[in-house]
Amino acid sequence: MKRTDFFKKVTVENKAEVDPLQHTLGLFRMNRPYQLHIVTAEEEGRPDLISYRYYDTVEYWWLICVANDIQCPFLELYAGRELKIPSILDIADFYRKYRVR
Secondary structure, three states: OOHHHHEEEEEEOOEEEEEEEEEOHHHOOOOOOOEEEEOOHHHOOOHHHHHHHHHOOOOOHHHHHHHOOOOOHHHHOOOOOEEEEOOHHHHHHHHHHHOOO
């Protein structure tokens, strides 16, 4: 699953692109119990490390950011910050329901 799976595709000058203003990312919801995680010094600015810890893949780093309203992980992901880690089942539901086809 890629973050761009949730952006509308458009054609500009015969070239396919994603439209950064038209997406379904805001529709992500955590309907199941989530885990809490306290960011360590080693994880500052590195949501990929947190994703790997919980999901065994770095691919869901951006969903951790979406779930916690993080726009810039380099500035907003600091040691001591508490994060909500979404259930993998909520991630799967979101993909099935809101990816742009």
